[in-house]
Amino acid sequence: MSNRYAALARQLAVMLCDEERTAVAAAPRTFLEGHGIRVTPLSDLPSSELCACDGVFFPGPIPNIAYASTPGSRRESFTLVHEFGHYLVRRNDEVLSALHDLDDDAGRIAEERVCHAFAGQILVPDQVVTQVLEGKHPEAHHLRQLVAASSGSLEACAVRLAEHLPANGYVVIANPVHRCIGFASPSPTAAYRWGRHTLLPRQHPLCVLTPPDGFAARVRSSGRPGRG
Numbered sequence: 001m002s003n004r005y006a007a008l009a010r011q012l013a014v015m016l017c018d019e020e021r022t023a024v025a026a027a028p029r030t031f032l033e034g035h036g037i038r039v040t041p042l043s044d045l046p047s048s049e050l051c052a053c054d055g056v057f058f059p060g061p062i063p064n065i066a067y068a069s070t071p072g073s074r075r076e077s078f079t080l081v082h083e084f085g086h087y088l089v090r091r092n093d094e095v096l097s098a099l100h101d102l103d104d105d106a107g108r109i110a111e112e113r114v115c116h117a118f119a120g121q122i123l124v125p126d127q128v129v130t131q132v133l134e135g136k137h138p139e140a141h142h143l144r145q146l147v148a149a150s151s152g153s154l155e156a157c158a159v160r161l162a163e164h165l166p167a168n169g170y171v172v173i174a175n176p177v178h179r180c181i182g183f184a185s186p187s188p189t190a191a192y193r194w195g196r197h198t199l200l201p202r203q204h205p206l207c208v209l210t211p212p213d214g215f216a217a218r219v220r221s222s223g224r225p226g227r228g
């Protein structure tokens, strides 16, 4: 996650007090409805170009979030907090101004990334990342520890860990069964992205791991992605 998007997301996060950040992470729907935001679960969310996740935010006349319902899942929590980010963007003149300085398409993409970063910061708080890392650089086991210690999904935790890589690199969730990348989050300074479903050479180190449950995580520091 770029430092720029993460910094704008932090401006949204500080609009909430500690108790509010904890409450929205613990029970997003309850929190949002308590703040006058209408929340509408849908069993079949129509595809939308408005949002990069499983929900959509309508600012008015009554703020309304519609989302694909997967009750109790970390994915659903991420979607709701992401949509809450859109709500907060419209109440923060500095963030709005930064996004309006970009052209329409770039501004829309940037807002999506800011809302993703905001959801990550809320669901995987800084203090939990700090506790898990204990002053060390990220290693693969930290990813599972972070999932256990937070409300974030595996991917959200990978994004937060990648922010702490000491060099250009990636936190990768590999799928050795299909010999491909499940998800890869670059460090803030990494110049290249590693796309989902990127096929890996048969002897790639990520393919010869013996994960206990089909998915394995490995931290890859330095080097250009996708070259086996």
Ligand SMILES: [Zn+2]
Binding pocket: 050, 051, 052, 053, 082, 083, 086, 111, 112, 115
């Ligand atoms: Zn969005």
